[in-house]
Amino acid sequence: xxxxxxQKYAGLVPYTPGEQPKERKYIKLNTNESPxxxxxxxxxxxxxxxxxxxxxxxxxxxxxxxxxxDYYRVGKDEILFTNxxxxxxxxxxxxxxxxxxxxxxxxxxxGFYSVFAELHHVPYEQLPLRExxxxxxxxxxxxxxxxxxxNPNAQTGVALSRDEIExxxxxxxxxxxxxxxxxxxxGAESCVPLIHQYDNLLVTQTFSKSRxxxxxxxxxxxxxxxxxxxxxxxxxxxxxxxxxxxxxxxxIGALQDDGYRAKNCAAVMKTxxxxxAALRELGFLLTDSSSNFLLARHPGISGKILYQKLRExxxxxxxxxxxxxxxxxxxxxxxxxxMKALLAAVREILEEDV
Amino acid sequence: xxxxxxQKYAGLVPYTPGEQPKERKYIKLNTNESPxxxxxxxxxxxxxxxxxxxxxxxxxxxxxxxxxxDYYRVGKDEILFTNxxxxxxxxxxxxxxxxxxxxxxxxxxxGFYSVFAELHHVPYEQLPLRExxxxxxxxxxxxxxxxxxxNPNAQTGVALSRDEIExxxxxxxxxxxxxxxxxxxxGAESCVPLIHQYDNLLVTQTFSKSRxxxxxxxxxxxxxxxxxxxxxxxxxxxxxxxxxxxxxxxxIGALQDDGYRAKNCAAVMKTxxxxxAALRELGFLLTDSSSNFLLARHPGISGKILYQKLRExxxxxxxxxxxxxxxxxxxxxxxxxxMKALLAAVREILEEDV
Numbered sequence: 001x002x003x004x005x006x007q008k009y010a011g012l013v014p015y016t017p018g019e020q021p022k023e024r025k026y027i028k029l030n031t032n033e034s035p036x037x038x039x040x041x042x043x044x045x046x047x048x049x050x051x052x053x054x055x056x057x058x059x060x061x062x063x064x065x066x067x068x069x070d071y072y073r074v075g076k077d078e079i080l081f082t083n084x085x086x087x088x089x090x091x092x093x094x095x096x097x098x099x100x101x102x103x104x105x106x107x108x109x110x111g112f113y114s115v116f117a118e119l120h121h122v123p124y125e126q127l128p129l130r131e132x133x134x135x136x137x138x139x140x141x142x143x144x145x146x147x148x149x150x151n152p153n154a155q156t157g158v159a160l161s162r163d164e165i166e167x168x169x170x171x172x173x174x175x176x177x178x179x180x181x182x183x184x185x186x187g188a189e190s191c192v193p194l195i196h197q198y199d200n201l202l203v204t205q206t207f208s209k210s211r212x213x214x215x216x217x218x219x220x221x222x223x224x225x226x227x228x229x230x231x232x233x234x235x236x237x238x239x240x241x242x243x244x245x246x247x248x249x250x251x252i253g254a255l256q257d258d259g260y261r262a263k264n265c266a267a268v269m270k271t272x273x274x275x276x277a278a279l280r281e282l283g284f285l286l287t288d289s290s291s292n293f294l295l296a297r298h299p300g301i302s303g304k305i306l307y308q309k310l311r312e313x314x315x316x317x318x319x320x321x322x323x324x325x326x327x328x329x330x331x332x333x334x335x336x337x338x339m340k341a342l343l344a345a346v347r348e349i350l351e352e353d354v
Numbered sequence: 355x356x357x358x359x360x361q362k363y364a365g366l367v368p369y370t371p372g373e374q375p376k377e378r379k380y381i382k383l384n385t386n387e388s389p390x391x392x393x394x395x396x397x398x399x400x401x402x403x404x405x406x407x408x409x410x411x412x413x414x415x416x417x418x419x420x421x422x423x424d425y426y427r428v429g430k431d432e433i434l435f436t437n438x439x440x441x442x443x444x445x446x447x448x449x450x451x452x453x454x455x456x457x458x459x460x461x462x463x464x465g466f467y468s469v470f471a472e473l474h475h476v477p478y479e480q481l482p483l484r485e486x487x488x489x490x491x492x493x494x495x496x497x498x499x500x501x502x503x504x505n506p507n508a509q510t511g512v513a514l515s516r517d518e519i520e521x522x523x524x525x526x527x528x529x530x531x532x533x534x535x536x537x538x539x540x541g542a543e544s545c546v547p548l549i550h551q552y553d554n555l556l557v558t559q560t561f562s563k564s565r566x567x568x569x570x571x572x573x574x575x576x577x578x579x580x581x582x583x584x585x586x587x588x589x590x591x592x593x594x595x596x597x598x599x600x601x602x603x604x605x606i607g608a609l610q611d612d613g614y615r616a617k618n619c620a621a622v623m624k625t626x627x628x629x630x631a632a633l634r635e636l637g638f639l640l641t642d643s644s645s646n647f648l649l650a651r652h653p654g655i656s657g658k659i660l661y662q663k664l665r666e667x668x669x670x671x672x673x674x675x676x677x678x679x680x681x682x683x684x685x686x687x688x689x690x691x692x693m694k695a696l697l698a699a700v701r702e703i704l705e706e707d708v
Contacts, residue, residue: 002580004530004554006452014590017413034408043404050397054388054566059371083437086593098360119591176358200358212408215599226356236368237473239440245569246600
């Protein structure tokens with residue numbers, strides 16, 4: 001910390017992204033990236049946008065907004081694109097929380113929520129998941145706080161049904177409920193269809209997972225026009241040109257080629273089922289994931305040691321050194337080949353150690 | 355404003371970007387874009403990065419940081435890349451200003467400074483430029499506030515010398531001085547060489563102007579390792595993956611092809627001199643611009659009317675409806691052909707009206 005750093009942020013502990021080591025080539029199953037390349041249509045559109053890169057990107061993202069509004073069947077004024085979904089979440093913490101409007105979210109979820117809350121000096125409560133890592137819906141009814149729910153939940157992969165989320169949204173008419181659907185395309189129900197019924201619902205999504213565009217940084221929020229207007233006030237006061245032209249073009253292409261997304265999601269779900277079955281056979285305990293990852297622990301080996309031994313073998317998974325998660329590892333569903341390599345390594349490690 | 359919007363931001367007046375009309379094709383001289391396409395090397399690198407877009411971008415931007423550190427002769431820990439230079443300015447307002455550390459900047463400068471100050475509840479003072487739109491250096495000596503200076507200055511194009519800025523930096527050892535060098539490549543002296551002498555100096559730049567990459571959104575800050583660490587604390591608490599892979603690659607290509615940048619800057623400066631001379635001949639009064647734009651007024655026609663009449667003729671310039679600027683228009687230096695069209699339109703308008 002320099003002697004100039006504002007006291008306001010002196011105690012801030014930033015978010016730690018998944019490791020991106022460059023010293024050797026790993027099978028990367030640690031940041032929930034897609035094993036499939038982006039759609040050819042996305043790449044073609046981005047490629048065409050290269051020729052006009054000397055011009056500013058459209059701050060209103062008009063063409064992309066039109067394409068997404070058509071796709072999600074919402075109005076153009078009900079959607080806002082951002083530089084990854086982290087940015088729309090940041091904007092939501094700014095717009096809909098403050099010292100007198102606290103936030104609430106599960107104790108196990110996307111680790112950035114608490115960082116955003118600390119950054120913006122928003123008081124927050126972390127409600128414990130049940131022992132089996134499911135969310136207790138009753139905890140969020142009439143909770144008098146701005147609610148942040150990842151659905152499916154980050155780290156656990158466990159999803160609530162749309163009806164369950166609707167109960168939460170309905171019971172909190174005075175507070176915004178943010179449903180972070182980063183992983184929704186891998187088997188959960190989206191709440192986008194509810195936005196016309198509830199003016200306190202904001203749904204966020206990303207092109208990073210199911211649309212294979214993590215490197216392009218494209219996220220968005222869908223909600224009532226009034227909520228989107230508020231978020232635009234924040235956007236135009238922080239970074240009006242937040243989405244660059246190449247990413248915008250790639251996003252349009254990806255939306256046009258939705259069959260490709262659907263096919264890839266189906267493949268991930270198939271591989272997930274096969275990998276989960278194989279891991280169970282090896283004695284692992286798993287949550288019921290509707291995401292592109294599994295959360296797994298083995299009674300015979302500590303989470304940290306398994307993580308380290310996989311790393312030594314060139315396989316990266318995500319290990320969280322927190323009390324409730326330290327016995328687990330979060331394993332991204334990669335290609336069939338990658339999962340075979342993972343299972344072979346796991347077998348080897350278990351034979352050695354257990 | 356929705357009923358959920360935080361009171362904290364209730365009075366916020368967002369920044370207004372230059373207009374990007376789509377209804378007809380304009381000669382766009384309103385947002386200081388480059389008339390030249392990006393370097394072929396930048397496009398090639400971006401194009402190659404398309405194939406791995408399913409992977410997250412490197413949050414540390416290691417390759418780009420290495421390339422820029424070599425280019426600017428600074429350490430890798432003395433540079434931070436952001437999603438356009440608006441983002442590094444936003445981070446600087448967060449990190450180095452707060453309710454007890456006010457900001458100070460000229461009354462005529464980049465309009466976003468006051469928006470950032472309002473957003474972050476930073477008290478700020480706007481010191482008037484002299485009548486001739488030059489900055490009074492003495493006003494900024496030992497000023498006991500965080501200083502934001504665009505050099506060359508936004509809107510006016512007028513530059514301070516490196517020595518003048520050094521006086522300001524030296525006289526404010528307890529406060530950060532941010533020198534926003536968005537336009538520095540068009541004839542001003544960069545303060546980057548001073549960062550090793552002054553730990554309170556942060557220089558920001560952008561790839562939007564001289565490197566023809568406005569649509570890619572790439573900006574950066576250079577300063578002492580301690581300042582950069584603070585800014586990284588903010589970055590990793592807001593948007594760790596703030597620079598996408600395509601933009602990162604384009605940035606590396608642009609740095610490698612520096613001869614192209616130099617050639618384009620020379621062309622812009624030549625066209626600027628010719629256009630300024632022609633406008634003076636038509637009776638315009640101009641500031642002494644070291645930027646890729648001119649700020650011009652004509653005693654015989656109001657700034658607003660000239661703006662409107664140019665617009666009707668398919669030429670967009672930037673008009674600011676503020677007391678000290680309303681008689682002026684800011685005119686981006688475009689290609690030779692665009693400037694000829696501008697001059698022809700201006701002649702026509704003056705003959706009609708004056």
